[in-house]
Amino acid sequence: MASSGTAHTFNNPAIFAEVLLKGLLGGLGVQSPDEELPWSRRIHCGFVLVYSLVSYFYSCSAFYLPGLAPVSFCAKDKGGEDCQTVIQLFVNRLDSVESVLPYEYDMFDFCKDEMETRPSENLGQVLFGERIESSPYKVNFLEEVKCKSLCTKSYKKGNKEDATKLDFLKMGMQLNYQHHWIIDNMPVTWCYDVEDDQKYCNPGFPVGCLVNQDGKPKDACVINAEFHKKNTFYVFNHVDIKISYHSGEAEGWRGARLVAATLEPKSINQADEKNPNCDGAIPMEVPGVFDSDVSIVYTYSVTFEENNAIKWASRWDYILVSMPHTNIQWFSIMNSLVIVLFLSGMVAMIMLRTLHKDIARYNQVDQVKALLHKASNDQGKILGALRGRTGGVRMEAGARGCFPAPRKGMLLSVFLGQGTQIFIMTFITLFLACLGFLSPANRGALMTCSVVLWVLLGTPAGYVSARLYKTFGGEKWKTNVLLTALLCPGIVFADFFLMNLILWVEGSSAAIPFGTLVAILALWFGISVPLTFLGAYFGFKKAAIEQPVRTNQIPRQIPEQSFFTKPVPGMSHQMYYMFGFLFLVFIILLITCSEATVLLCYFHLCAEDYHWWWRSFLTSGFTAVYLFIYSVHYFFSKLQIVGAASTFLYFGYTLIMVLIFFLFTGTIGFFACFWFVNKIYSVVKVKMGLYIL
Template sequence: MEKSMACLVGAIVILWCCISHVTSDASDHRYMKGDSVPFYANKVGPFHNPSETYRYFDLPFCSPANVEEKREDLGEVLNGDRLVAAPYKLDFQIDIEPESYCKKRLTIKEVAQFRHAVLKDYFYQMYYDDLPIWGFLGKFDSEDKDDQSGAIVHLFKHVHFEILYNKDRIIDVFIRNDPQAVVDLTENKEVEVDFTYSAKWVETDTPFEKRLEKYSQTSSLSHNLEIHWFSVINSCVTVLLLTGFLAIILMRVLKNDFVKFTPDEEAIDDQEESGWKYIHGDVFRYPRFKSLFAAALGTGTQLFTLTIFIFMLALVGVFYPYNRGALFTALVIIYALTSGIAGYYAASFYYMIEGKNWVKILVLTGSLFSGPLFFTFCFLNTVALAYNATAALPLGTIVVIFLIWTLVTSPLLVLGGIAGKNSQSGFQAPCRTNKYPREIPQVPWYRTTLAQMAMAGFLPFSAIYIELYYIFASVWGHQIYTIYSILFIVFIILLIVTAFVTVALTYFQLATEDHEWWWRSFLCGGSTGLFIYGYCLYYYYARSDMSGFMQTTFFFGYMACICYGFFLMLGTVGFRAALIFVRHIYLSIKCE
């Protein structure tokens, strides 16, 4: 355990060293008049398909002979950023009248490329002094949105930049397109285009420290805040009612049970044991597939620790708007450093329930989550390569991730496993286990595993589903999520509801003399992940405009991995809560 805590402390130290605020080449963001300001073009793609993005010069813009690429860190590459020097030159406080930077004759093929991009609502993203800016390639007019064959397509050929500055620092930048300065691309014919741009500098009183606030204003609008807080209050009321109801019911039922199970000695022979005390000799019988069960608990504990660290970083402001790649960098580093926790808890629990093969448990623990994630990545990366999209990771990045897994994740997993194996902590069972298991009586359909999973997953999901929309709109859209305090409250509510529902269902299961509660409590706790994946189907087809094979596979592929992670994490929470409850009730009675 001490080694696990040391690993956590090391994770914090390395995170603060590695997740630095991404800045431009001019690290202090201060300029003199006429100074060159870093300006990068990032990517282009359909507005409604956030995963389907391409390099800026994949479209037939005027590109220099040698494209200057910006060196990016791991998180930026994982985020799909591919920054190159922009084709514009905007020096500090230098106004620019409409000026031509490229004259080009578009071939029929290039006209078709631009026309396709305009019809698909392609947008482009750039960074000027590390400030994100967006613009659309053009516009089209069509009477039928579904049938664009007769649409009139125009490409914007002039870009106007309006830049706000405060003394020697840049505060904001906007792109404006002249709706009159367009080129008609409706017909398949060569077109001569004179691409021009202009710039105007405007002084403002906004301080530099507040220049990123506008990107989070959408989340902070009063209307959105009211909805957010309404969802939190609704969830809190649900939790209070649920926990109060369960507490009252369980206390009264258990009190009656305790009275019944501790009769006078004269009446012992006249009463027959029934209910959950009747199976005291089987309730602590170790589960089947104990190695898989221990690996699931170890992986779930690691993912829970990963989530807590991500919340800690979010609450202290590390993931401020457009801190490119910070979240992905944090996920990779924390996951690697917390692998020791997975190894420790998996191995210690495995040996606690009399497991023997510690190598097997470590292999299972190391591959239980990362294995499906790896195969999903291989498939989706192949799809991205086929599309030539920026979501395809270059070979160098894949090698870096492999080295992290080889040199950090695997050694820490083994060290944690050795520490867990040598912890020598026995399983504290209040009752002795019989040599032969009792036969489990038949139960009605609503008490079967699948029915209880449905009941166990619905209540926690109902407490978080409103917040899910904002999360999805941020991850799979263009909204920015910044109110992490509300999200953390919702997460705590999710944990509480999951624990209480699992405890209640475990009691009802034991009351029917079904002693195989180990896997059942894990499955019931993790069933919320299945409901979240069901919400993915609803969101994709009813709440979003995403389309296309690549976007569909990326959405459902990576969301399957995320929901699987939630399943493991919440399953661990549910089992731990059920284990505490079961130990408590059997400690409170006299088991012979």
């Protein structure tokens, strides 16, 4: 129980602020400027501080970080401004694992909404090719629907327009194109049982399926024994929608909140379109050869289920947990951590043992200096003796020969500037994603955040590129700034524009509209390029980075390298979808690239090879080559992509990712090695009089 004095303190903000300040000072052992607090009063103030903080945090209310507030739904007769009655069902683009070409819902001959509306989409949604629109499926909260007819699509034999529409629908079934529906900003999932009595929830469901000419069912046709006729397509023309909700009666808020939306697609041949029967067992068949009229009746049913066990904030869990690739691979993470610990141990051994001995030997130069005065004519013997006494990093390689300007310094500085921009963008994006701001519920936020951050981070790119280019002794600053602002983004945009042309020709929904392309160019040239020039201005105004030792004007000859300094390739892979673990893997990648580059750099310095500038960048940047090799392997072993356009698009987008990853990892390795080399030679007391070579 708090005392009356304590209660009075809480009621007076001024006194409470004073006590809080004094409690902080007392807890830290710092005296107040106007008086000395006795220990008893310090303890009392500390108690007040702890009590107030606990009370404050206990009374705090949580909020949903992505900024998407929950929507309450009520029955039709109980609706209001704070409680909706109509549940809108939106449809998104259709895509396929056998094709990289997504298509809008309207491209297929499905039932259309007469009052079609399209919600506004952000930049990320447009770049990802999302095309969300309203659907003809009408749903009211707690109003169940039983086998309601939506529309009928008829295809007449001999009609070219009907034949074209039906052929496109058959193509969608043959390539296993998937619907993607949205209710309350949540995907409508198709859940079904798989092996080991587990349930798999797919955030999409197929248009239909095919039984080929050999009588072998493909894709979803394997789930029903009635799908057995050769060279026949089966259309899923009926859906049973089940919506689960969390009631607010016991929670203190009005109405209910939707926590799950699932469906089950069915293929039903309706004998009477005016009186549909959704319990029929005869599937809706579309013959492979269009030799007779075809009529498809689309129907749907809706049921509701109260489920108070699922909270609104965790309604995505059942989707993420059921997907096989979202299971956290703890073994892979632990394996990566073991590798990091192994590399850290090697780096620590070098820093604490080998380099410590090297530095101790270098600092013995003062003892040898007296020998120079006695035997100035015998410098060769002395230098030979010094070479014999020094191990690890050689003196010649470690001092004047270790910091020559790299070849193609302009290109290296440009790559490092762009890599810095990508690294900061990636770090901030993943950090915000870990906090929940970029959750899947906030559609397109991840891509939008990445693009905006890349545009705004032109300043550090220009600064790093200019500062390093000046350190390398470069003088063509205008060329450096232009290349930093235009080279790598230009390559990415050219590749992206070429891919977009293919999407335009194919009529895909992933094709970026012309207005969006203009907006991207405006962001690039209107914001990113000027910011790059601004950063380069400050970079060139700064003095060049001072090296710990002076550099010989005449490059030394590099001895023949041992076999262990040659690169040895190795690769592994793992996919992560949850941002928290993705951020952990990002940190592991950062440490691994840094330590592996430092180790290889040290081994080359021991072998008197001073060409570490480009090697440090390429050592970790070569990870992008492994990424490309794995992408090729994944294409041929896992994917079922057919068609030249889809193949070209796959490798076109892969090259963009490989370039970005090359700059990203290369920059990590370079700055780790740059810090390492400067650190070890800044503590070595090199006497320049010894290097009369």
